[in-house]
Amino acid sequence: MESIPRPCFETLKDFALLDPDTLDGELPVVQDFLNRCPVSSLPIKSYMLVKQFLIKHAEPTRYANYRTCTERLLLWSILEAKKPLTDLSEADIQAFMNFCTTPPDSWVADKSCRRFTQGKLRSVVGFNPDWRPYCLIQPATGRNDTRIAYIAGRSGLAIQMSVVASFFLHLHYDDLIAINPARRLHAAGFYTPSLPVHSGANVFTDEEFAVLMLTLSDMADEDIKHERTLLMFASIYYLRLQPSEIDSLGGDLTVSALRLMRDGTYDLVAEKFPGNWAWKIHPEFVANYVNRYRERLGRQFIPLERDHTLLLGKIRGKSSISSGYARALFRTVCQIVIDRLTESGCVVSPNSGFRKATLFWVRETSMHHSARTMEMSDVIRLARKSNAENAYQRFFAWRD
Template sequence: MELIPRPCFGTLQEFAFLNPETLDGELPIVMDFLNRCPVGSLPIKSYILVKQFLARHAEPTRYANYRACVERLLLWSILEAKKPLTDLNEDDVQEFMGFCATPPDSWVANNSCRRFTPAKQRSAVRFNPNWCPFCFNKPAGNEERMAYIAGRSGLAMQMSVVASFFLELHCDDLVTINPAQRLHAAGFYAPNHAVHTGANIFNDEELAALMLTLRDMADEDIKHERTLLMIATVYYLRLQPSEIDSLGADLTISALGLTGDGTYDLVEDKFPGRWAWKIHPEFLTNYVNRYRERLGRQFIPSERDQTLLLGKIRGKGSICSGHARLTFRTVCKTVIERLTSSGCVVAPNSALRTASLLWLRETSLHHATRTMGMDEVIRLVRNSGAETAFQRYFAWRD
């Protein structure tokens, strides 16, 4: 009798109680399913590898997407390929991606639904018979059911997660060759059409003109050192306007801590998404240290410097997002005036004329995609789903 694909992982809250290294606390119904799978596919071993991968990505912004993608790979490997995950080669991965493009009807649900039936006792939990690894975005209703065909962005997301999974196996010396590396690098499953066109960001010349003008303003008048530090903070910390309001009072120089890879992070637990900031060291070198020197604070150890990164020019406390927006627009006007007076033509559609404060964050995130992998960038986005981040910052690129 052919086995029906069944869910292996619950919600993020339920997953948090599992031990990545052992089978303690597993749902009995899941263990029973895995024990009935082909023995040659080493289902338990493959399951543990997937669980360990998910444990490294057990965050609200990515868990559900990663779970869906890597669970499909697990089920396909043990039910269709009948091979352990560590035995899959490049041809297998390519076959799996073809399977994801047009899965059989038995793997596709009419709509999204619960994975398990709720029960007070874990031993009483059962599979929801309506669940499948794939599902249509909308209910089929009374209309004749159409064949499921995956979208390009969905396949690209699937490929990225699969590549990340095998990359981790390779880094842990569990596979000698990453079978997804060449396929992913070649962009075989990248979207044909741009999901995001790169709008609402500064180009390199505009950003350079903005920061150079700010430096000149600060050189001419020390009160603008605070403005320079504020703009640099929004850019390098990729702050949303709402985060200026909610975090500004706690964003001090002392909160910046050096990490093992040479970047900086906000080391206090009060900041959401610990290790999700990855601040480039040039922020400290070119802006924070400059401010400390100009204001005579370089003799205070930075870890004890309580100076606010978003502090007011006059008075105590941090600025609000409204004040930050007004300051930013004023600086942009000054940039345009200085460029015009020097003989440069600033186009009517230039970002310097139309940009909002949020453009600084968007520009910083797009710059991050030049040197960072998708996993790292998704961490930096914060408060956004993995697929949304992928489409916004990766899928549109050539």
């Protein structure tokens, strides 16, 4: 009997090729997983209901978010509740939302990763053993190597509740259920997002930043040209770049400058990046973003120190982007986030960071995240071009 949650749905490109009414063409590994789930949950029937719902939302602006939310519901129903989706009650939906708030560690991945292993034939495609339905955006361990618990933000729960309500409304309209078990919970607004408050610093809330990076990853999954966009903003965040540094350093920021240090972090090794700047780049930047880009562009076999790909390079051409272009692209991405949240039924308030933010917020958010886990002296060095008093006021004093 299966107990480990596994991915059930592929990328939009592959999913759109499936027959909504049969299992023809499905990945064998997915079919085998469903057959090993508890029989009482009618896993294949529940899977088909979710699949038919997703077919109606198989477009770039919706699919990724709808897939994430309905897949979590499907897996919880067949593995935890051990009930068919059509048998879930209002109490079950409330239990599921509580589960989404603090899922067990076995359901949470330490980092974002691919769903399936690659293969030339669908018969040899397998599950990525590291994938889980939920993912920590921050490092999985804090000080003293203690594991950080996953706690969902209110905006994430609002999106989850909205999609769940939409799914059961779909079943109700198709006469597959007599009562929508999510209707009252959704209408009561128990999971509406709280208004973000940006006091003390121009930074994204944890929920907003998680949605921003998830949207960028989804865009890259849907269209390979956005891999460059994802790498670009990941570089700005993890290297803590000010907009002006994009112009002054962008032409020299290459993959080959990254060097693994003894403490597991990365530094930039080149004449323009003196070591006393203490870049202290988190290893998840290389693991999740640099390696992802190199793999999708077919450069994974080139050693890092020999890969001269620009981290802030243009989509076409060999030169670096300008800060002006980066600002314009950032505003475009923020608008895409707003559009997708709105499509998912989430109200994006006038005070949302996505409406107020400038590109500078990406760097400031990174600095504030660093201040949570690093010593003040290290954060002050990371601030670059900022004295100790100024760095203290921006990243520590306002918290009091």
